[in-house]
Structure formats: structure tokens, C-alpha cells
Amino acid sequence: MPAIIRLAVPQDAQRLPAIEASAAQAFRMIEALSWLAESPPMSVERHRQLIALSTCWVALDAENRPQGFLSAERDCSDLHIHELSVMQSMQGQGIGRRLIEAAKDYARSNRLSFVTLTTFKHVPWNAPFYARVGFQAKAAIDLDQRLAAILSEECKHGFAPGSRCAMAWPVT
Ligand SMILES: CC(C)(COP(=O)(O)OP(=O)(O)OC[C@H]1O[C@@H](n2cnc3c(N)ncnc32)[C@H](O)[C@@H]1OP(=O)(O)O)[C@@H](O)C(=O)NCCC(=O)NCCS
Numbered sequence: 001m002p003a004i005i006r007l008a009v010p011q012d013a014q015r016l017p018a019i020e021a022s023a024a025q026a027f028r029m030i031e032a033l034s035w036l037a038e039s040p041p042m043s044v045e046r047h048r049q050l051i052a053l054s055t056c057w058v059a060l061d062a063e064n065r066p067q068g069f070l071s072a073e074r075d076c077s078d079l080h081i082h083e084l085s086v087m088q089s090m091q092g093q094g095i096g097r098r099l100i101e102a103a104k105d106y107a108r109s110n111r112l113s114f115v116t117l118t119t120f121k122h123v124p125w126n127a128p129f130y131a132r133v134g135f136q137a138k139a140a141i142d143l144d145q146r147l148a149a150i151l152s153e154e155c156k157h158g159f160a161p162g163s164r165c166a167m168a169w170p171v172t
Pocket residue numbers: 023024026083084085086087090091092093094095096097098118119120124125126129132
């Protein structure tokens with residue numbers, strides 16, 4: 001049965017860090033990034049804040065338990081995706097694509113300009129996947145101040161310079 005996607009509610013916040021931690025186990029397949037599997041996930045408190053903005057969606061299994069989430073936040077006329085995670089045991093079943101569709105639907109309904117994110121350029125389920133669902137990588141020269149600042153902050157947190165890119169989906 002396909003997962004049901006709905007807006008997250010405050011009661012979901014408690015479960016989301018465990019989903020992110022499980023999703024991150026995928027990075028064990030890449031030696032240089034395996035440390036991400038041990039990194040602390042986004043806090044429950046931060047999830048509560050994003051849920052309160054009504055820009056966080058969860059994917060539910062048949063028992064109505066969240067198995068994936070997409071957390072985002074509006075910035076002027078853009079919707080920025082902070083995190084997209086699907087439980088490792090549920091990956092590859094189309095849940096990630098459906099969560100992205102929910103974010104795109106929101107951007108369309110609210111007449112926004114872009115859905116944006118930052119991600120790894122060469123991880124198969126990161127930039128190549130986002131490109132398949134319509135996101136375009138932005139060249140360094142085309143970055144606005146907001147996206148440039150996010151990439152710069154990520155470098156300070158240990159991501160290798162040049163390993164990340166910003167991507168944008170023009171709302172259609
Ligand atoms: C990225 C992620 C959210 C995608 O969710 P998902 O439910 O697995 O995605 P889908 O089933 O909709 O598949 C999306 C695509 O990713 C590919 N994919 C998923 N897991 C993959 C893996 N481990 N290796 C290679 N490709 C993978 C699928 O084959 C699919 O490709 P397609 O475009 O040819 O159909 C999920 O893999 C995940 O949580 N990964 C770890 C956390 C992460 O990297 N998040 C993104 C941060 S920017």
C-alpha cells in the first residue's frame with residue numbers, strides 16, 4: 001500500500017530524529033561519509049519549530065506511523081528543504097519522491113518561486129536523484145546570499161569543500 005503523506009503535527013516530532021538517524025545509515029556505504037551515520041540528528045525542539053510553520057510533511061505506514069519526513073521552511077518566495085529522510089528499511093519505495101511532491105504542491109499553492117536545498121553532488125541518492133525530479137544545480141556564481149551562507153556553514157561543520165551543491169526547482 002502506498003504511504004500516506006500528510007502535514008506533520010507536533011506529536012510527530014518525537015519520532016523524527018530516529019527516522020533521520022536510520023536514514024543516515026545509508027552513508028555507511030561511502031567510506032568518506034560514513035561518519036554521517038553517527039552524527040546527531042535534528043533535535044525534537046527544532047522539529048517542533050518547523051512543524052509549527054506547516055512546512056513539514058510525514059509519510060505514514062499502514063499503522064499510521066511516520067516512516068519518512070521532509071522538513072522545510074519558507075524564506076521570502078522560496079521554500080527551503082532542510083532535511084529529507086526515509087527509514088532505511090523503507091527506502092527505494094517511492095516515499096522520498098512523494099514527500100518532494102508534497103513540498104512542490106505547497107510551493108505551487110503558495111505561488112512561490114523556487115524550492116531549494118543543499119546536498120552532496122556525487123552521492124547517488126542526493127544530487128543525481130534531485131536532478132531526476134527536476135532540481136537544477138546552481139553554479140557557485142549564481143548562488144544568492146542565503147544559499148551561499150548555507151554552503152559555507154556546512155563546510156564549517158565538516159563537509160569537504162566542493163562536495164556539496166545548492167539546487168533549485170523552479171515552481172511550475
Ligand atoms: C534520499 C532519500 C530520502 C530518498 O527516499 P526514498 O524513499 O529512498 O526515495 P525513492 O524511493 O522515492 O527513490 C528515489 C530515488 O533514489 C534512489 N535511491 C534510494 N536509495 C538509494 C540508494 N541507497 N542508492 C542508490 N539510489 C538510491 C532510488 O533508486 C530512486 O531513484 P529513481 O529516481 O531512479 O527512482 C532516502 O534515500 C534517504 O533517506 N537517504 C538518506 C538521507 C539522505 O541522504 N537524505 C537527503 C539529504 S539531501
